[in-house]
Amino acid sequence: MKIEFIGAAQEVTGSKHLLHLNGKKILLDCGMFQGRRKKAEEKNSHFPFDPKEIDAVILSHAHIDHSGLLPLLVKEGFSGPIYCTHATRDLCQYMLLDSAYIQEREAEYINRKKLKKGEPPIKPLYNTEDAKKALNQFYGIGYERTFVVEEGLVACFYDAGHILGSALVHLIAYEKDKDKRTNIGFTGDLGRKNIPLLRDPQRIPKCDYFLSECTYGDRLHESITDAEDELIKIVNDTYKRGGKLIIPAFSVGRTQEIVYRLNVAIKHGYIPRDFPIFVDSPLSGNVTEVFSAHPECFDKDTYKEFIDHRLNPFGFGKLKYISDVEESKKLNNYQGPCIIISASGMCEFGRILHHLKNNVDDPKNSVLIVGYQAEHTLGRRLQEGKKIVNIFGEPYNVRASIHSIRAFSAHADRSDLLDYISHVEGVKKVFLVHGEKEQAFKFKEFLGENGFKDVVVPAPGDIFELE
Numbered sequence: 387m388k389i390e391f392i393g394a395a396q397e398v399t400g401s402k403h404l405l406h407l408n409g410k411k412i413l414l415d416c417g418m419f420q421g422r423r424k425k426a427e428e429k430n431s432h433f434p435f436d437p438k439e440i441d442a443v444i445l446s447h448a449h450i451d452h453s454g455l456l457p458l459l460v461k462e463g464f465s466g467p468i469y470c471t472h473a474t475r476d477l478c479q480y481m482l483l484d485s486a487y488i489q490e491r492e493a494e495y496i497n498r499k500k501l502k503k504g505e506p507p508i509k510p511l512y513n514t515e516d517a518k519k520a521l522n523q524f525y526g527i528g529y530e531r532t533f534v535v536e537e538g539l540v541a542c543f544y545d546a547g548h549i550l551g552s553a554l555v556h557l558i559a560y561e562k563d564k565d566k567r568t569n570i571g572f573t574g575d576l577g578r579k580n581i582p583l584l585r586d587p588q589r590i591p592k593c594d595y596f597l598s599e600c601t602y603g604d605r606l607h608e609s610i611t612d613a614e615d616e617l618i619k620i621v622n623d624t625y626k627r628g629g630k631l632i633i634p635a636f637s638v639g640r641t642q643e644i645v646y647r648l649n650v651a652i653k654h655g656y657i658p659r660d661f662p663i664f665v666d667s668p669l670s671g672n673v674t675e676v677f678s679a680h681p682e683c684f685d686k687d688t689y690k691e692f693i694d695h696r697l698n699p700f701g702f703g704k705l706k707y708i709s710d711v712e713e714s715k716k717l718n719n720y721q722g723p724c725i726i727i728s729a730s731g732m733c734e735f736g737r738i739l740h741h742l743k744n745n746v747d748d749p750k751n752s753v754l755i756v757g758y759q760a761e762h763t764l765g766r767r768l769q770e771g772k773k774i775v776n777i778f779g780e781p782y783n784v785r786a787s788i789h790s791i792r793a794f795s796a797h798a799d800r801s802d803l804l805d806y807i808s809h810v811e812g813v814k815k816v817f818l819v820h821g822e823k824e825q826a827f828k829f830k831e832f833l834g835e836n837g838f839k840d841v842v843v844p845a846p847g848d849i850f851e852l853e
Contacts, residue, residue, distance in 0.1 A: 387561055387568060387852045389595075389817075391844040392434060393417060396823040398601055398760045399451035400429060403572070403819065408538045408562050410441045414555065414572055414597075418454030418485075420734050422762040430455060430511055434847070438463035442535050445470040446574025447552035448477035448638055450730075454485055457512040460520040469535065471543050472526035473551025473680040477638055479521055480672040484637075486510070486517040488735050495778070529553070529588075529682070538562065547577030547587040548796050549639035550676065550683050556590045559852075568852055569812070572597040575820065576798040576806060578607070582646055583677075583688045587798075592812040595852055600821035601758055602799040603829025613793035614647060620754055620789050621648075621657045625723045629750030632786075634738045634765055636731035637669040639796050640757050642677060644727060645705065647794075660704060664717060666728040666737050668709035718744045731757045733764035742768075743777045751786040756794045761822060800829060804836055815840045817850075 387407045393400035393415075400419030405412040419429040437459045445468055446452055456468060456478075470478070489510035497507040527533050532542045538560045543553035557570040571593035579586045624631040635641045645665065651657045665671065681689055708714055714737055717726060728738040742764070745751045759765035767775050769790050774781050798806065807816065816838055818826045826843040833841045844850070 387559055388849050389852055390847070390849045391817070391819065392846060393419060393429075394451070394820040395844045395846045395848065396826060398758065398820055398822055401446070401452045401820060403597065404435065407559055408536070410536045410539070411435070411439055412535060412539060413440050413443045415446055415452045415574070416443055416455045416459050417452040418450050420451055420732055420760050420763060425762070430458070433459070433462065436463070440464050440466060442466045443468045444535065444541060444555055445474060446555060446572065447546065447549055448474045448481050449549065449575070449636065450481065450485055452574065453478055453482065455511070457482055457486060457516040457520040460523060461512050461516045466523070468520070468524045469527055469533065469541065470524060471551040471553050472528060473676065473683055474553070475524045475526040476676045476679065477551055477673060478524065480669055480676070481638065482517040482520060483514055484669040486512055486514040490514070492735065499779070544588040544590045545585050545683065546574055547579075547581070547584050548575040550584065550680060552577065554588065554590050556593070568595070569593045570595045570597070570852070571810060573599045575599050575601070575796070576803065577796055578798055578802055581643075581796070583643060583685060584683055585685050587806065589809055593810050594812060594814050595817065596807060596810055596813045596815075597817045597819055598803060598807055599797070600803060600818045600826050600829040601797045602795065602825070603803060603818065603821050603832070604825040605799060606801055607795060607799040608791075608793035610793050613791045614651075616789075616791055617647060617754075618651055618656045620752055621651070621661065621725065624752040625658055625661055627750045628723050629748065629752060630720070630723065630745050631725045631752045631754060632738070632741050632745055633725065633727045633754045633756060634731055634733045635727050635729065635756055637667050637729045638673050640731055640794065641665060641667065641670045641727055641729070642674060643794060643796075644756060648725070662724040663705045664708055664724060664726050665705070666708045666714050666717060666726055666741070669729060670727070671707040671709055674707075714740070717741065731765070732759050733768065739764075739777055743782060745786060746775070747783045747785045749785045749787070753786050753788050755788070755790040758795060758797065800832060803829065804832070807833070807838070808836070813838070815842065818843045
């Protein structure tokens, strides 16, 4: 039995890990790489394996850096099952179609410019028909329900507490001709304790080998209370200047959390009640509907609001969800202060690019980064304080106030990760994935200081025997 690390190895996005067992190939996640355009195109446009040879996919959660290349995998010949939780399946019904739609529209937008310059057109990685075909291969499985993936491989999902439907994956592998079993754990992305909306991460059974994310393996998150105070201050300062507050946020998880916190702040009178809030993302509106359909993922407080009290913390006052393209365009000419929450969270795709293009050069405005920004993304360049950024290939001066609140992260930090791994019984070897190289090696050193002697940071293409 072997495991091959293909994506999210010494980098954060593009999660793909390939298990070789009994002549079968099982892929853990099939995510899209996000980063510099040229590098992203190279990494995403082809697989270092034959998709036709993959027997099954186990998907940890719906974020595009974990699920986003499934339509391409199917387009290129994968015909097996895609196993995930029920909520992940429902989210992907929207997210993968949205991903395809964004690629189609952006290709059209860029190709109009290329046509004028006499340059050859680009093609999207996949289209909506490819996404629909992939969705037909999804199988939803409930938490804590054991299922057979292939002969000799049994799996079970546990709540990872990262986004709606996110799962830790526990695998039990039985190799032919060997009277033993091997237990493997995979975090996908691990969430945090005591965060609004979702349940805390569940503990998983004994593991011989443990694949852990380490996105924030080199740092501790800021205080949530301090972060809420900072959010309120940024909102009020932007309102006083008569500016727009632009918040890039992932449509799944982060948008709902920010809307929830704004709702609480308005209820307590901490920010103006007449401050218009626009969630400019068809996907975010659809995702919020998926939230209400999956109370099994809620924490107790959210469950009470939705189910017991029949209150919707995602719909209130001046909040408006925008799906229509023309309505979205009208925000460019909106007069007066407002908050615009839009995807994508790393500012690489979607409507957020148009909002940044139209607002980043105005000192009245603010941009608030509330999620992890991968290397070489537009979001990272803004976060790093670049004074000029390229949007759609054109340079723009950054005159808006740029803010970053890391405490809203849905990822476990160094302390959370150590606590979780320390409570997994029987771990012989830890593989650190889904973290930039520097962060991963710092966390490896930290684990070593805390008693974990066999910790590996695999590079892309590394293969390890699992005994």
